[in-house]
Amino acid sequence: MKLVVASHNQGKLREFARIFSRLGIEMVPQDDLCPNLQVEETGTTFAENARLKAMAVYRATGLPAVADDSGLCIDALNGEPGVYSARYGGEDLPHTEKMKLVLARMEQVPRKQRTARFVSAICCVFSLEDVLETEGVCEGWIGYEPRGTRGFGYDPIFYVGEQSYAEITDEEKDQISHRGRALAALDQKLEERFSSR
Numbered sequence: 001m002k003l004v005v006a007s008h009n010q011g012k013l014r015e016f017a018r019i020f021s022r023l024g025i026e027m028v029p030q031d032d033l034c035p036n037l038q039v040e041e042t043g044t045t046f047a048e049n050a051r052l053k054a055m056a057v058y059r060a061t062g063l064p065a066v067a068d069d070s071g072l073c074i075d076a077l078n079g080e081p082g083v084y085s086a087r088y089g090g091e092d093l094p095h096t097e098k099m100k101l102v103l104a105r106m107e108q109v110p111r112k113q114r115t116a117r118f119v120s121a122i123c124c125v126f127s128l129e130d131v132l133e134t135e136g137v138c139e140g141w142i143g144y145e146p147r148g149t150r151g152f153g154y155d156p157i158f159y160v161g162e163q164s165y166a167e168i169t170d171e172e173k174d175q176i177s178h179r180g181r182a183l184a185a186l187d188q189k190l191e192e193r194f195s196s197r
């Protein structure tokens with residue numbers, strides 16, 4: 001099966017490619033078919049934004065499309081940056097600076113209150129009436145400093161246990177991550193969908 005992935009984010013696309021190849025799904029990056037399509041993320045939930053992106057790419061290509069909308073929700077910051085994770089501090093602000101902003105706002109927050117979670121909502125559109133949706137969550141906490149060089153985005157400040165997302169291997173991240181879990185749930189729904197036909 002071939003799915004167009006509605007994203008321009010290289011970090012995300014690498015994770016989709018890794019996980020889809022294990023699931024036997026062929027991935028076509030949106031940039032191969034409609035590189036100039038930009039979708040405004042006007043939703044207030046991850047699920048709404050995932051649907052907006054997948055629908056837009058489905059309409060533009062006529063092919064089954066899948067999108068993830070994801071972000072980091074920090075309890076001590078009332079759930080911020082949440083759906084605005086990519087735009088936090090300004091769309092063009094690099095993640096090294098976004099992380100500094102988060103750490104500065106968390107300076108006085110003790111360990112017990114540094115809880116956070118990554119959330120991924122996935123929407124897969126086969127037609128206007130045939131849509132599959134899943135969600136994955138990974139619980140963790142915000143460290144006191146960035147650690148590790150792997151991954152992308154906020155990975156160096158998001159810790160699960162004593163290691164940050166940027167310190168664990170790709171395989172370990174795919175096993176426990178929000179996106180890995182949402183994609184595993186999608187795989188399950190795809191299997192059910194195809195076995196019931």
Ligand code: IMP
Pocket residue numbers: 009041068069070071072085086118151152153154155165177179
């Ligand atoms: P979206 O492309 O609008 O879904 O925004 C996703 C944003 O959430 C990314 O640009 C990152 O800021 C953050 N994000 C989502 N998933 C991850 C991840 O696995 N690691 C680090 N940051 C992530």
